[in-house]
Amino acid sequence: MLPNIRIVLVQTYHPGNIGAAARAMKTMGLSDLVLVNPRRFPDPEASQLAAGAEDLIDQARVVDSLTEAVSDCVQVVGASARLRSLPLPHFDEPAEMARDVVAQAADDPVALVFGRERFGLTNDEIRCCSHQVSIPANPDYGILNLAQAVQVLAHEVFTAWRRQPQSDFRLARPAKERRPSREQLGHFHDHLTRVMQRSGFITQPHARTEAQLQALFARAEPSRKELSLLRGLLASLEQHLPDERLPDREPGDD
Numbered sequence: 001m002l003p004n005i006r007i008v009l010v011q012t013y014h015p016g017n018i019g020a021a022a023r024a025m026k027t028m029g030l031s032d033l034v035l036v037n038p039r040r041f042p043d044p045e046a047s048q049l050a051a052g053a054e055d056l057i058d059q060a061r062v063v064d065s066l067t068e069a070v071s072d073c074v075q076v077v078g079a080s081a082r083l084r085s086l087p088l089p090h091f092d093e094p095a096e097m098a099r100d101v102v103a104q105a106a107d108d109p110v111a112l113v114f115g116r117e118r119f120g121l122t123n124d125e126i127r128c129c130s131h132q133v134s135i136p137a138n139p140d141y142g143i144l145n146l147a148q149a150v151q152v153l154a155h156e157v158f159t160a161w162r163r164q165p166q167s168d169f170r171l172a173r174p175a176k177e178r179r180p181s182r183e184q185l186g187h188f189h190d191h192l193t194r195v196m197q198r199s200g201f202i203t204q205p206h207a208r209t210e211a212q213l214q215a216l217f218a219r220a221e222p223s224r225k226e227l228s229l230l231r232g233l234l235a236s237l238e239q240h241l242p243d244e245r246l247p248d249r250e251p252g253d254d
Protein backbone atom coordinates (compact mmCIF):
# COMPACT_ATOMS: atom_id res chain seq x y z
CA MET A 1 0.00 0.00 0.00
CA LEU A 2 2.82 2.37 0.93
CA PRO A 3 5.74 0.72 -0.87
CA ASN A 4 8.17 3.65 -0.56
CA ILE A 5 8.03 3.77 3.24
CA ARG A 6 10.65 1.48 4.77
CA ILE A 7 10.98 0.40 8.37
CA VAL A 8 14.57 -0.21 9.49
CA LEU A 9 15.31 -2.02 12.75
CA VAL A 10 18.89 -1.70 13.97
CA GLN A 11 20.49 -4.67 15.76
CA THR A 12 17.28 -5.94 17.30
CA TYR A 13 18.02 -8.21 20.25
CA HIS A 14 14.73 -10.10 20.67
CA PRO A 15 13.51 -11.87 17.52
CA GLY A 16 9.96 -11.60 18.91
CA ASN A 17 10.20 -7.83 18.51
CA ILE A 18 10.98 -8.27 14.81
CA GLY A 19 7.85 -10.39 14.41
CA ALA A 20 5.67 -7.97 16.37
CA ALA A 21 7.07 -5.04 14.35
CA ALA A 22 6.23 -6.85 11.10
CA ARG A 23 2.67 -7.35 12.30
CA ALA A 24 2.43 -3.68 13.33
CA MET A 25 3.64 -2.69 9.86
CA LYS A 26 1.22 -4.90 7.97
CA THR A 27 -1.80 -3.64 9.89
CA MET A 28 -0.84 -0.14 8.73
CA GLY A 29 -0.18 -0.94 5.08
CA LEU A 30 3.64 -1.03 5.25
CA SER A 31 5.65 -3.92 3.86
CA ASP A 32 9.32 -2.96 3.37
CA LEU A 33 11.27 -4.25 6.38
CA VAL A 34 15.06 -3.98 6.57
CA LEU A 35 17.05 -5.44 9.45
CA VAL A 36 20.53 -4.17 10.26
CA ASN A 37 22.55 -6.95 11.92
CA PRO A 38 19.74 -8.59 13.91
CA ARG A 39 21.01 -10.84 16.74
CA ARG A 40 18.89 -13.83 15.65
CA PHE A 41 17.10 -13.94 12.31
CA PRO A 42 15.34 -15.89 10.87
CA ASP A 43 13.94 -17.26 14.10
CA PRO A 44 10.74 -19.16 15.02
CA GLU A 45 9.87 -16.53 17.62
CA ALA A 46 9.87 -13.81 14.97
CA SER A 47 7.52 -15.86 12.80
CA GLN A 48 5.22 -16.62 15.75
CA LEU A 49 4.80 -12.99 16.74
CA ALA A 50 4.36 -11.90 13.15
CA ALA A 51 1.10 -13.93 13.09
CA GLY A 52 -0.50 -13.00 9.73
CA ALA A 53 2.49 -10.92 8.64
CA GLU A 54 4.89 -13.76 7.98
CA ASP A 55 5.18 -12.63 4.37
CA LEU A 56 6.93 -9.47 5.61
CA ILE A 57 9.35 -11.60 7.61
CA ASP A 58 10.05 -13.78 4.57
CA GLN A 59 10.74 -10.73 2.40
CA ALA A 60 12.74 -8.80 5.03
CA ARG A 61 16.24 -7.84 3.89
CA VAL A 62 19.20 -8.19 6.23
CA VAL A 63 22.09 -5.73 5.79
CA ASP A 64 25.36 -4.94 7.57
CA SER A 65 25.02 -1.25 8.21
CA LEU A 66 22.46 1.50 8.55
CA THR A 67 24.21 3.42 5.74
CA GLU A 68 23.50 0.50 3.42
CA ALA A 69 19.89 0.24 4.60
CA VAL A 70 19.06 3.86 3.75
CA SER A 71 21.46 4.93 0.97
CA ASP A 72 18.67 5.28 -1.63
CA CYS A 73 16.31 7.17 0.73
CA VAL A 74 15.62 10.89 0.47
CA GLN A 75 14.42 11.16 4.04
CA VAL A 76 15.55 9.09 7.03
CA VAL A 77 13.77 9.66 10.31
CA GLY A 78 15.42 8.23 13.43
CA ALA A 79 12.96 7.40 16.22
CA SER A 80 14.38 8.20 19.60
CA ALA A 81 12.85 8.67 23.03
CA ARG A 82 15.67 10.94 24.10
CA LEU A 83 16.98 14.07 22.47
CA ARG A 84 20.63 13.95 21.49
CA SER A 85 23.07 16.79 21.18
CA LEU A 86 23.04 16.58 17.37
CA PRO A 87 21.04 19.50 16.04
CA LEU A 88 19.16 17.55 13.36
CA PRO A 89 15.68 18.73 12.45
CA HIS A 90 13.35 17.22 15.03
CA PHE A 91 9.65 16.43 14.72
CA ASP A 92 8.02 16.97 18.10
CA GLU A 93 4.74 15.71 16.71
CA PRO A 94 4.67 12.31 14.99
CA ALA A 95 1.69 13.48 12.90
CA GLU A 96 3.81 16.27 11.42
CA MET A 97 6.55 13.75 10.63
CA ALA A 98 4.01 11.44 9.00
CA ARG A 99 2.66 14.16 6.69
CA ASP A 100 6.16 15.02 5.49
CA VAL A 101 7.18 11.37 5.06
CA VAL A 102 4.04 10.53 3.09
CA ALA A 103 4.61 13.56 0.83
CA GLN A 104 8.26 12.60 0.14
CA ALA A 105 7.33 8.95 -0.39
CA ALA A 106 5.11 9.87 -3.31
CA ASP A 107 8.27 9.99 -5.44
CA ASP A 108 11.17 8.39 -3.57
CA PRO A 109 11.98 5.88 -0.82
CA VAL A 110 12.02 7.12 2.78
CA ALA A 111 12.85 5.27 6.01
CA LEU A 112 11.85 5.24 9.65
CA VAL A 113 14.70 3.89 11.80
CA PHE A 114 14.36 2.22 15.20
CA GLY A 115 17.18 1.45 17.62
CA ARG A 116 18.15 -1.44 19.84
CA GLU A 117 16.06 -2.40 22.86
CA ARG A 118 18.91 -1.71 25.26
CA PHE A 119 20.44 1.52 24.08
CA GLY A 120 18.61 2.83 21.05
CA LEU A 121 20.63 4.36 18.22
CA THR A 122 24.29 5.38 18.47
CA ASN A 123 25.36 8.92 17.58
CA ASP A 124 26.90 7.62 14.35
CA GLU A 125 23.59 6.04 13.42
CA ILE A 126 21.70 9.25 14.21
CA ARG A 127 24.15 10.96 11.87
CA CYS A 128 22.86 8.70 9.07
CA CYS A 129 19.40 10.23 9.61
CA SER A 130 18.03 13.43 8.13
CA HIS A 131 15.48 13.97 10.91
CA GLN A 132 14.54 12.71 14.36
CA VAL A 133 11.15 12.04 15.86
CA SER A 134 10.01 11.34 19.40
CA ILE A 135 6.70 9.90 20.49
CA PRO A 136 5.47 12.20 23.25
CA ALA A 137 5.00 10.07 26.37
CA ASN A 138 5.04 10.05 30.17
CA PRO A 139 8.07 12.14 31.21
CA ASP A 140 8.73 9.66 34.04
CA TYR A 141 8.61 6.59 31.77
CA GLY A 142 8.48 7.46 28.11
CA ILE A 143 10.35 4.60 26.48
CA LEU A 144 8.07 2.31 24.48
CA ASN A 145 8.70 -1.28 23.56
CA LEU A 146 10.35 -1.38 20.12
CA ALA A 147 7.41 -2.99 18.27
CA GLN A 148 4.96 -0.66 19.98
CA ALA A 149 7.00 2.34 18.86
CA VAL A 150 6.83 0.93 15.30
CA GLN A 151 3.04 0.56 15.72
CA VAL A 152 2.53 4.15 16.86
CA LEU A 153 4.59 5.71 14.07
CA ALA A 154 3.22 3.34 11.40
CA HIS A 155 -0.29 4.33 12.51
CA GLU A 156 0.59 8.01 12.13
CA VAL A 157 1.90 7.36 8.63
CA PHE A 158 -1.21 5.40 7.68
CA THR A 159 -3.44 8.17 9.04
CA ALA A 160 -1.54 10.84 7.10
CA TRP A 161 -1.82 8.74 3.93
CA ARG A 162 -5.58 8.18 4.46
CA ARG A 163 -6.21 11.88 5.04
CA GLN A 164 -4.26 13.24 2.14
CA PRO A 165 -6.59 14.85 -0.41
CA GLN A 166 -7.44 12.81 -3.49
CA SER A 167 -6.05 15.66 -5.58
CA ASP A 168 -2.66 14.38 -4.47
CA PHE A 169 -2.88 11.93 -7.36
CA ARG A 170 -0.53 13.98 -9.45
CA LEU A 171 2.36 13.76 -11.83
CA ALA A 172 5.74 12.86 -10.33
CA ARG A 173 7.87 15.87 -9.43
CA PRO A 174 10.87 16.42 -11.72
CA ALA A 175 13.99 14.75 -10.26
CA LYS A 176 15.79 18.08 -9.79
CA GLU A 177 13.14 19.37 -7.40
CA ARG A 178 13.24 16.26 -5.28
CA ARG A 179 15.46 15.78 -2.27
CA PRO A 180 18.80 14.05 -2.78
CA SER A 181 19.28 10.49 -1.56
CA ARG A 182 21.45 9.88 1.49
CA GLU A 183 24.09 8.52 -0.87
CA GLN A 184 24.12 11.71 -2.97
CA LEU A 185 24.26 13.80 0.19
CA GLY A 186 27.12 11.60 1.46
CA HIS A 187 29.13 12.31 -1.73
CA PHE A 188 28.56 16.04 -1.23
CA HIS A 189 29.81 15.89 2.37
CA ASP A 190 32.87 13.86 1.32
CA HIS A 191 33.59 16.53 -1.30
CA LEU A 192 33.12 19.35 1.22
CA THR A 193 35.45 17.64 3.70
CA ARG A 194 38.07 17.18 1.00
CA VAL A 195 37.94 20.87 0.04
CA MET A 196 38.09 21.92 3.71
CA GLN A 197 41.20 19.80 4.17
CA ARG A 198 42.94 20.75 0.95
CA SER A 199 42.29 24.44 1.55
CA GLY A 200 43.71 24.18 5.07
CA PHE A 201 40.41 25.14 6.74
CA ILE A 202 40.84 21.96 8.75
CA THR A 203 44.20 20.28 8.94
CA GLN A 204 43.00 16.81 9.83
CA PRO A 205 39.64 14.99 9.89
CA HIS A 206 37.45 16.89 12.32
CA ALA A 207 34.33 14.92 13.17
CA ARG A 208 32.63 17.72 15.12
CA THR A 209 32.93 20.29 12.33
CA GLU A 210 31.73 17.70 9.83
CA ALA A 211 28.76 16.77 12.04
CA GLN A 212 27.82 20.45 12.45
CA LEU A 213 27.89 21.00 8.71
CA GLN A 214 25.89 17.84 8.12
CA ALA A 215 23.25 19.10 10.55
CA LEU A 216 23.22 22.52 8.85
CA PHE A 217 22.60 20.99 5.43
CA ALA A 218 20.03 18.60 6.88
CA ARG A 219 18.08 21.60 8.16
CA ALA A 220 18.39 23.40 4.83
CA GLU A 221 16.88 20.40 3.00
CA PRO A 222 18.53 21.21 -0.35
CA SER A 223 16.95 19.87 -3.54
CA ARG A 224 19.01 17.75 -5.96
CA LYS A 225 19.41 20.83 -8.15
CA GLU A 226 20.73 22.95 -5.26
CA LEU A 227 23.08 20.16 -4.23
CA SER A 228 24.53 19.93 -7.71
CA LEU A 229 25.03 23.72 -7.64
CA LEU A 230 27.04 23.31 -4.42
CA ARG A 231 29.03 20.44 -5.96
CA GLY A 232 29.83 22.69 -8.90
CA LEU A 233 30.98 25.44 -6.56
CA LEU A 234 33.24 23.03 -4.66
CA ALA A 235 34.67 21.61 -7.88
CA SER A 236 35.47 25.12 -9.08
CA LEU A 237 37.13 26.06 -5.78
CA GLU A 238 39.09 22.83 -5.88
CA GLN A 239 40.65 23.78 -9.21
CA HIS A 240 42.34 26.75 -7.55
CA LEU A 241 43.81 24.74 -4.72
CA PRO A 242 47.41 23.52 -4.68
CA ASP A 243 47.81 20.18 -6.36
CA GLU A 244 49.43 18.15 -3.62
CA ARG A 245 47.22 15.46 -2.21
CA LEU A 246 46.80 14.85 1.45
CA PRO A 247 47.84 11.37 2.59
CA ASP A 248 44.32 10.32 3.58
CA ARG A 249 42.80 11.19 0.24
CA GLU A 250 41.85 8.00 -1.59
CA PRO A 251 43.16 7.69 -5.12
CA GLY A 252 40.32 8.13 -7.59
CA ASP A 253 38.05 9.60 -4.93
CA ASP A 254 36.71 12.29 -7.25
Ligand code: SAH
Binding pocket: 078, 079, 080, 081, 082, 113, 114, 115, 116, 117, 118, 119, 120, 121, 133, 134, 135, 136, 137, 142, 143, 144, 145, 146, 149
Ligand atom coordinates in the same frame (compact mmCIF):
# COMPACT_ATOMS: atom_id res chain seq x y z
N1 SAH B 1 16.82 2.09 25.98
C1 SAH B 1 16.77 2.77 24.72
C2 SAH B 1 15.39 2.76 24.12
C3 SAH B 1 15.17 1.55 23.38
S1 SAH B 1 13.51 1.33 22.91
C4 SAH B 1 17.16 4.20 24.90
O1 SAH B 1 17.24 4.64 26.01
O2 SAH B 1 17.36 4.89 23.89
C5 SAH B 1 13.80 0.76 21.25
C6 SAH B 1 13.53 1.78 20.18
O3 SAH B 1 12.13 2.12 20.18
C7 SAH B 1 14.23 3.11 20.31
O4 SAH B 1 15.56 3.06 19.83
C8 SAH B 1 13.36 4.00 19.45
O5 SAH B 1 13.66 3.82 18.08
C9 SAH B 1 11.97 3.45 19.73
N2 SAH B 1 11.29 4.22 20.79
C10 SAH B 1 10.96 3.82 22.03
N3 SAH B 1 10.32 4.81 22.70
C11 SAH B 1 10.23 5.85 21.85
C12 SAH B 1 9.68 7.17 21.93
N4 SAH B 1 9.09 7.63 23.03
N5 SAH B 1 9.80 7.96 20.84
C13 SAH B 1 10.39 7.54 19.71
N6 SAH B 1 10.92 6.32 19.59
C14 SAH B 1 10.85 5.48 20.62
